[in-house]
Amino acid sequence: MKQHIAVIGGGVVGLSTAYALIRAGHDVTLIEQNEDVGLGASYANGGQLSYRYVRPLADAGIPRQALGWMLKPGSPVSLRLRADPKQWRWMLSFLSACNRSTNRRNATLLLQLGLESQAEMATWRAEGLDGYFWRQAGKLVLYRNHTAFRKAVSAIQDPTLEQALSPAECTKIEPAFAHLAPDLAGGVFSPEDEVADSYLFCKALKTSLLSLPRFRYLPGQAALVPETGKNCTLTVDGTRVATDLVVLAAGLNSRDIAAPLGIQLPLYGLKGYSLTLRPSPETLPSVSVTDYDNRIVYARLGDALRVAAMVDIGAEDRSLTPDRLESLRGLVRQTLPGVSTSGTPDTPWTGLRPATPTGIPIIGRSRCENLLLNVGHGALGFTLAAGSAARIATMIGHAHSDGVQK
Template sequence: MKHKVTVIGGGVIGLATAYALVREGQSVELIEARDSLASATSFANGGQLSYRYVAPLADAGVPWQALGWLLQGDSPLRLRLRLDPAQWRWLMAFMGACRRSVNRRNGAQLLELALHSQATLAHWRENDGLTDFAWRRNGKLVAFRSERAFARGREHVDTANQQVLDGTDLRALEPTLADVPFIGGVLTPDEEVADCHRFCERLAERLRACGQCRFLLGRPVTRLLAHADQVVALQVGEARVDVQRLVLCAGHRSAGLGLPGMHLPVYPLKGYSLTAPIAPKHRAPEVSITDYERKIVYARLDRQLRVAAMVDIVGFDESVDARRLQSMRRLALETLPNAADYGQAVEWAGMRPATPTGVPIIGATAYRNLWVNLGHGALGFTLACGSAERLARMMG
């Protein structure tokens, strides 16, 4: 049976969900608070589609490691405690998930979803002709500066899908790293890159052209109106929008739209990126690089280099912290000084909605016509297609 499905949220998760629903024969209405689609968290994320690097942040030893990071000036993690019960609940649940057995179980779930997402994106590209978003299968290199970190990295290598490289092999693979003091790395050849914002634009074009999707932009939803066990309408400004079926994909703002009996343990983790133009004179890496110790990723997206890093747990402050970006720019110049024009880089900060366990929330709720698809953290683009396809199948 064909139903009208209302999707709240116009980022990569909401747009992929709308696309998957339309492919399943549903009619979709997508509501986005901003005047443009994919203009917040999905605008300039890291660009790496790291399907085999999906281990949750919560793991044994992470709290102690995080304390060490907090004492560093260029720490990849920053925590600002607030008088916010939601932050404290999230942090306590995160601490509870910092156990090796929990990490392995959650990591297995994420890996399954990630590989499904990779297959789904391949199907959309090859069968639907969804192209022109800087997609490449260029491989991912996790590079190590210390013997200790390199030894840990080798312990978890999947020999069927990954290769261990010493310093000589690493530089032969990626000559732009000739002067960087990496002692070795782990290469995953079938990892991918793409431009998330351009991907969202291609999805929106397809959805507009299909005649089965209507967009309402610049319309923030402030309240869900329920009767008994069913959501009947949305409060959108002064207007009321009736709904038949509803999917909540509003990222870190979703928790504020919750209903009685519905707990959404999602909190924003702010991340940063620089998008620097690559001119003919520059020597940008072809393979995606993760600087393991510094927690910085580098991804070439056509004629641009995307540099991304940082996790700030600072509440709902969406402002761009100039000091964090200065730190990231300095580290990029130290590592890959000739890769791009960092002086012309576009700066970005985005609020990545994360659950304490790192596993997104996908599926039904206590309200029989309400589903959720949120909490993907830093893996939003990586998991978007698989999450959307999985939810569309559940709803069908």
């Protein structure tokens, strides 16, 4: 049954949700508070579509490892403690998830969602969605630490989709990193993983949606107000918007939008950084690469190289922190000396990735019968967006096929 559905949030998750709902036959209004779509955490992320390498950050040994990082200048993780109950609740839940069994269970859940997302994206491309530098480049994760490499190999669930490689095999897969071979313990290669530009993907979705009469783009500030009964009311810039259902997919802003309904979303912003470089074409790696020990990803997007890294916990502003950017530039010079970060200016960026403590996004119904949630994707928003959107569309379809009015 066709319905009118409002989607709050014009990032990669919200736009994907709107697209999936349009494909399912619904009328959709997309609400975005910024001047255009894709300008938040979706704008300049790492560009990796890591469908198979989706292990949560929360794992055994991570708290001890993170303490070591925090004492090291330029470390992959920094922590700024605040007198903020949201931060402490999130961190306590994160610590409780830092064990091997929870990590493996959640990794299995993320893998399933990742594979669903890859299949959905393939369908969208087959239908003509393009223009965002998509490539099936494969993903190579490089390990310098032998213990971390053995742990990664033991976590491989399907050897046909994830291959354990020696240092020599790693450099054969991607010669741009060949000089690292003496320092490597090994690598894990996922040949079917992909890369694409998340911002251009958002723009492509918006362009496609605007061509359809059943879609409306509504700029403005969304708010949700509790009603008597079990529903909520949607307003945009103070004006009520009539709709059958609402899907909240506004990244970290979802936390504040849901709060008036008594819904406390366990989201916290993990600040990340990226550089976009345009080096000489012959220096660009072809394969998508993750330097695991430094937590840096490298993805070629057209004629550019996107380098993304770092997690700052407790940094709630989106300002570009000079020392963090200089640390990232220094690591790029060490890791890819053929790519000069001084000859050609880079474009720096930072964003707040909306993460749950477990790394598992919240996809489903809420305490309000007319509100669904699609939030908390953390650093995997682009990877999981299409699959999450398809799940939302399926939930709505099943509710009506069962004769349940939500």
